[in-house]
Amino acid sequence: MTNSPMTPREYAGAVREALADLPDREREELLEDLDDHLSEVAAEPGQSLEERLGSPEAYAAELRAAYGGRPAGHPRRRTARARARTAAALRAAHARLLALPPYRQAVAFAPELRPAWWVLRGYALALAVLGVIGEGSLVPRDLAGWVFTLVLVWASVWLARRSRPAATRWGRAAAAAANVVAAIVVIGALADVPGRPSEADVALDGGGPRYAVRVQDVSAFAGGEVTNIFPYAEDGTPLHGVRLYDQDGRPITVDPELSGQSLVVPCGGEPPLRNAFPLDLRPMEMPPGDDGPGEAACATPSPSPSVSPSASASPSASGSPSPSPGR
Amino acid sequence: MDSSQLLKGVLDLAVLAVLADRDSYGYDVVRRLREAGLEDVGDASVYGTLRRLFKAGALTSYVVASDEGPHRKYYGLNDVGRAQLASSATTWAAFAATMDDLLKELST
Incomplete structure (x- = not known):
C-alpha cells in the first residue's frame, strides 16, 4: 500500500468502499465533492495523501463521526449509532484482551x-x-x-x-x-x-406385596448400570447371601432385567430374595428347557414372584424391613 | 488533556465562525482553522462537518471554476447558519465562563 502514493481518485475510492454500509443516497451526499477536495489536498506540495490524512479507512471513520451528528428525528439512525457505539466498545475490549497470550491463542484457535x-x-x-x-x-x-x-x-x-x-x-x-x-x-x-439416569434404574423392594420405591439419586450405583453386587469380606473371601438395606431398612435391589438377565429360581424352592447378593443370574432369553427336563417342569416362574422377605431378613434390631413404604 | 476531544464538541461552531468571516471551500476552511490555532483539526472532520451543516440547511454552496486546480465548492452562511452561529456562540460563551470560574476557584 505504501509502495506508491495513492492518487486522489484511488484514495476517494477506498474511502467510498469503507463507507459502503451507508445508504447509497446518503453516501453520495456526503462524498459528493470528496474527489475535488482531495485533489486540493494533494495539490499541496510535500507529503502524500496518506501521510497527510492517514489511511483511507481512518479518514472514512473520521468522516463518519463528523457527519454522524445528523439532523435529529431519525430514531432508526439513533439505534444504529447506539449499536455502533456498543460495537466500538466491544472492539476496544477485544483489542485490550489481545495483549494476553491465552486470549490471543483462543482467538486464533476459535475459527477452527x-x-x-x-x-x-x-x-x-x-x-x-x-x-x-x-x-x-x-x-x-x-x-x-x-x-x-x-x-x-x-x-x-x-x-x-x-x-x-x-x-x-x-x-x-x-x-x-x-x-x-x-x-x-x-x-x-x-x-x-x-441427574438423568435416575428413577427407573434401581428399585427398592419394600417387602410384602412387591412394589418398587423409586430412588431419586442413584449416582452411587454408577448411573444405574449396576445389575449385580459381589460382596467380599475383609480377607478377600467372597460372601454369599449378603442382604443389603438402605438407611430406612428397605431392601436395596438392582434390576438385572435391564441387562437381559433374570434371577434363577431354584426348582421347588422358595423364590430367592432380591436383595441377597450376589444374585444368581442367568440370561433371560434362555428357554427354561435348557437346564434339563426335570427343572423345566418345576421352574415355572410365577408372573410376579411375590417376594416376601421374612422378619428374619432384618439386618439389625433397628433396621427392620417392615413394609413401611416411605419414599 | 486531549484537545481533539474538546474540538469535537465545538467544531460546528468553529466552522460557522470561519465561514461567517468569508465564504470558503473545504480545504481553505481546514487551513484557516489551523492558522487560527486549531492545529489538531482533522481534514475529514471538517469535510464531514461542512457536508452535515449543508445538509441541515445552514449553508449555501456554489461552485467556482478554477484554471489551475479542481473546481472549488464554496460554502457560506445563510440565515439559518447565522442564527445557529449566534445561539451556539452564546452557549459557548456561557460554558467557557463557567469553566473559567470553576478553574479560578480551583487555583485560589
Missing part, C-alpha cells in the same frame, strides 16, 4: 472449532425439537429421530457454509436466534446428564 459447532448446534436443535415432541433424551430413540437429527445437522452445516457473505438482516437475526437456542440446549443437556 466453527465446523464442530455447526454440527453440534444442528444436533442440539434436533434434540430440542424431539424433546418438545416428547422424546426427552440425549440420543434420538428411533430411526425417525436419527433421520430428523441428521437432516438438521446437515442443514446447519449447509446454512453456515452458504451464508458466509452477509446474508439478509432477518436471515442473520434468525441464525443468531438459532445459535442462542442451540447453545442453551447444549448447556442444559450438559447440566442435566448426571
Whole structure:
C-alpha cells in the first residue's frame, strides 16, 4: 500500500468502499465533492495523501463521526449509532484482551472449532425439537429421530457454509436466534446428564406385596448400570447371601432385567430374595428347557414372584424391613 | 488533556465562525482553522462537518471554476447558519465562563 502514493481518485475510492454500509443516497451526499477536495489536498506540495490524512479507512471513520451528528428525528439512525457505539466498545475490549497470550491463542484457535459447532448446534436443535415432541433424551430413540437429527445437522452445516457473505438482516437475526437456542440446549443437556439416569434404574423392594420405591439419586450405583453386587469380606473371601438395606431398612435391589438377565429360581424352592447378593443370574432369553427336563417342569416362574422377605431378613434390631413404604 | 476531544464538541461552531468571516471551500476552511490555532483539526472532520451543516440547511454552496486546480465548492452562511452561529456562540460563551470560574476557584 505504501509502495506508491495513492492518487486522489484511488484514495476517494477506498474511502467510498469503507463507507459502503451507508445508504447509497446518503453516501453520495456526503462524498459528493470528496474527489475535488482531495485533489486540493494533494495539490499541496510535500507529503502524500496518506501521510497527510492517514489511511483511507481512518479518514472514512473520521468522516463518519463528523457527519454522524445528523439532523435529529431519525430514531432508526439513533439505534444504529447506539449499536455502533456498543460495537466500538466491544472492539476496544477485544483489542485490550489481545495483549494476553491465552486470549490471543483462543482467538486464533476459535475459527477452527466453527465446523464442530455447526454440527453440534444442528444436533442440539434436533434434540430440542424431539424433546418438545416428547422424546426427552440425549440420543434420538428411533430411526425417525436419527433421520430428523441428521437432516438438521446437515442443514446447519449447509446454512453456515452458504451464508458466509452477509446474508439478509432477518436471515442473520434468525441464525443468531438459532445459535442462542442451540447453545442453551447444549448447556442444559450438559447440566442435566448426571441427574438423568435416575428413577427407573434401581428399585427398592419394600417387602410384602412387591412394589418398587423409586430412588431419586442413584449416582452411587454408577448411573444405574449396576445389575449385580459381589460382596467380599475383609480377607478377600467372597460372601454369599449378603442382604443389603438402605438407611430406612428397605431392601436395596438392582434390576438385572435391564441387562437381559433374570434371577434363577431354584426348582421347588422358595423364590430367592432380591436383595441377597450376589444374585444368581442367568440370561433371560434362555428357554427354561435348557437346564434339563426335570427343572423345566418345576421352574415355572410365577408372573410376579411375590417376594416376601421374612422378619428374619432384618439386618439389625433397628433396621427392620417392615413394609413401611416411605419414599 | 486531549484537545481533539474538546474540538469535537465545538467544531460546528468553529466552522460557522470561519465561514461567517468569508465564504470558503473545504480545504481553505481546514487551513484557516489551523492558522487560527486549531492545529489538531482533522481534514475529514471538517469535510464531514461542512457536508452535515449543508445538509441541515445552514449553508449555501456554489461552485467556482478554477484554471489551475479542481473546481472549488464554496460554502457560506445563510440565515439559518447565522442564527445557529449566534445561539451556539452564546452557549459557548456561557460554558467557557463557567469553566473559567470553576478553574479560578480551583487555583485560589
